Amino acid sequence: MNVSREEVIKVAELARLKLREEEIDKFQRDLNSCFNYFDQLRQVNTEGVEPLHHLLNLRNVTEADEPGECLPREVALRDAPDRTEEFFRMPRVID
């Protein structure tokens, strides 16, 4: 596996991580060294083995649709980086 510079840029975009120009090469190097190591998984014969999604015999948990304890709006908003009286505020989407 070889992760290209373009792929690093693409993945960072998908993950919404702005990288500085000088960081791209470093992450490319790191990702390549990790994926080269991960590639040993190819040696393992997994024919006919089902992927394991969870460990316990989980079953669907349902709950009565009744209101429980709620987070008061003022508490939800108290750490907002930017807010109005009642809402979180983000920069304008449409000019």
Next chain:
Amino acid sequence: MSIPLPSPEHLRQNPIQLTKAVSDALKQARDGEHLRAFITLLDDRALVSAENVCARLQAGEKLPLAGWILAVKDNIAIRDTRLTCGSKILGDHQATFTATAVKRLEAAGAVIIGKTNLDQFAMGSSSEMSYYGEVRNPHDPDRVPGGSSGGSAVAVAAGFCHAALGSETGGSVRQPAAFCGIAGLKPTYGRVSRYGLVAFGSSLDQISFFGRDCASILSILSVAAGVDPRDSTSAPEPVADCSKGLLPLHRKLRIGIPAEYFQTEGMDESIVSATRNSAEELKALGHSLVDVSLPTTAHAIPVYYVLAVAEASSNLARFDGARYGWRNPQANSVADVYNLTRGEGFGDEVRRRIMMGTYVLSAGYHDAYYKKAQRVRRLIFEEFLSVFKQVDVLLAPTTPTTAFKIGEKIDDPVAMYLSDIFTVPANLAGIPAVSVPIGCDERGMPIGAQIMGPHFSEELILQVASQLEERIEVAS
């Protein structure tokens, strides 16, 4: 060195001394600031809580954890206190609710003195990757305490508290317990509610415990454990009644010695011999030793990292600078709020893992990495199930080396990942495992060995580990 805190039993019988003990613990934590064990000390809250426990005891209430002074890893939420996850991106965020485990411990009388330092979002094996500075090992401050729960390990090892909460995704409690010379238990996946634990790899994460010994850990575990309607993956299995404490083990067990855990490249010889010595001690008590093999565990690290980074990339999407924590002040558009806040708010290791996770989940690589890793995980899981048909528990080293130097592995992610090679398999299989100190290397750095057992065998593995504690005198 700090003055030892009075024991929880002593404080329970002398409630009037609790407030002073809590204030002494806080003072010692401050005097030991150079170790960077804590991100936030909760002075006022802890003292109020001590007064409260004292009053309740004097009123005749029975509180099983009265007298216990605890620390909590700072990726576990406590309402109205700061929750940083060791990161810049959470800023001065104050949690809006309390983790179930913490709620149960406090209701039982435990007092929490502070939130401990960690690798950002629990991603790391050395506690060097915290925005709040690297944690230092009390046995040698030039060495790491292990991680990611390094702050909690140091808080217990340095005597700032009786026991502490950490979290494990791939060994983040057992590995630092081994490096710091204390006991550390990762319970069965689902044994303790994850509600209030900031999610990293949800199929692996488990709140875990540090104590000076196995008996302490059982006391805390038995209160924190149990099903929780707020975590649908918490296990409905009943929690054993542990009110009589950790009982001596009367049965003779078959103890498996997995060959693969003694043959890793670059492994310290002192760890191999100390672990073999522990096996002989257990044999001398009448247990039988059985050589076993877990061949697929050789691939545990790549399986773990592929799955953990995939889950992390999804779990950490919620940190976007919109609703809480830090927002990059340079952002002028919605896209920039996300890109610039996350780009600067997450450290290198977190960004590395989010990118790897995004990559392994993307079209074209999903089957080759993510699905493949899930298949190999099943093989590892089944190997453990089959070995537990032959033996009752497994004994193995906790780590391939003792605590390494600060800075030694920081620029080599794969070398850092390999320090978890012996702890990760238990997380992949969801089984419980406990690490206890079994000696020191030639530099005086602690060595740990772990007992792993079948799902929900916490009490049994603690009993076996406690026999090692009794048999092996570790100089400290």
